[in-house]
Amino acid sequence: MVRSEERDLSARQLGILLTCYTAEAPQTVRGLAEALRIHKPALTRAVDVLVQDKLARRLADPRDRRSVHIEVTPTGKTFCRGLGSPPKPSSPRVPSETHE
Structure with missing residues (x-):
């Protein structure tokens, strides 16, 4: 669940939103369902x-x-x-061995 001051989005909702956001053109429901491997009703x-929260809108294909x-939207x-950029993985620090 992604939470902000205003909304809570499930991983599925966020995946749909980000897929549409990064796409060059509006996405079809069928295309999204296939790309994300989600059944169309879900x-x-x-x-x-997303539409209720005014984050996305549906457009009829003319x-x-x-x-x-x-x-x-x-x-x-x-x-x-x-949301910003995802954090970069940090490499674990390996303590150096000191020989005295």
Whole structure:
């Protein structure tokens, strides 16, 4: 669970949001489900929360009304930028052996 002052997102919701955020164009529900290996009903429920929180929006495809695209809103982009870069793994310090 990712928590901020305003919202709590599950790993699934965050994965969907970040996938859409890093994509060059709005993503289809079908494409997201396949890419993230999530069943479409589960993906739809997760997107419902993102839409409710105004982090994402659904867009109808003008060429195919059966297809729905998911796009990150300006609020969602701000949220994603606020997450920052993931921490870099630190290498463990090995104590040096001293010989006297």
